[in-house]
Amino acid sequence: MLHDRLGYLLKHVQLSLTEQTGAVLAPLDVTGRELAVLTVLGGPEALAQQQAAAKLGVDRTTMVDLVDALQGKQLVERRPDPADRRRNLVHLTERGRQVLVEGSRVHARAEREFLAALDEDEIRQLKSLLQRVLKE
């Protein structure tokens, strides 16, 4: 049976989630993907592109396009690292901060709505199981 297959379940749950969170983020003019990038870049220290790429699990060439898009929306700025001028430290702009805060809020709300069939304890359980699988 197809619905027994983990791959099928993961794919379609993810598709559905992406659709639902994408809808609530659209008014902020960011995708779920871009919000994830802002989340990584919004930490206490500015990161170089490849550091951010590693955290996201994407290629450095993919990172270039992601930063391009965010910079085009004036949510981040590239600034050469004075200590190593090959590197771009990516800083969030004021607007980037605002979008990160508001986006995180509506994203979290959409995720809870998406998981409405589960209670709080089951949601924790689901995430915990997935985390354990991911760690090998």
Add this chain to the structure above:
Amino acid sequence: MLHDRLGYLLKHVQLSLTEQTGAVLAPLDVTGRELAVLTVLGGPEALAQQQAAAKLGVDRTTMVDLVDALQGKQLVERRPDPADRRRNLVHLTERGRQVLVEGSRVHARAEREFLAALDEDEIRQLKSLLQRVLKE
């Protein structure tokens, strides 16, 4: 935190799973995707392309390419439906049946290995939670 986000977890668990099952299916010259198509098409009744597409949750134009690929490997055959000649009923060949049986076996084994961090009960739990979310 990024690892708390369901989207991140789903995506990376799926990527990792695809990689692992893809590796064991490679000797059979099918992808996990193609095996899923064979699974749907391998039921008791031959299906038209759009019926199969609906079960897989893909577009009918995508289905054309999927069937093309499987037909190129001589795992399926298109036969016009005598009752409605607009339709192609897609039949598994003898070789398609063999690949389906053997592929299902190695795929299931790879999936269990992938989930080695969980016991049988937790695997059931994980799938059950995902199924409930998918049903809305």
Add this chain to the structure above:
DNA sequence: TATTGTTATACTCTATAACTATA
């Protein structure tokens, strides 16, 4: 008119290889 399969086309996500500027 409507539907099945098809083709052409395009868009997203991803990665590989080659380039540049720095180290």
Add this chain to the structure above:
DNA sequence: TATAGTTATAGAGTATAACAATA
């Protein structure tokens, strides 16, 4: 030589629009 970022390019996977054959 080696590394960070970039560009060009290509490959999956997906979908929309238009078409042919059939209903």
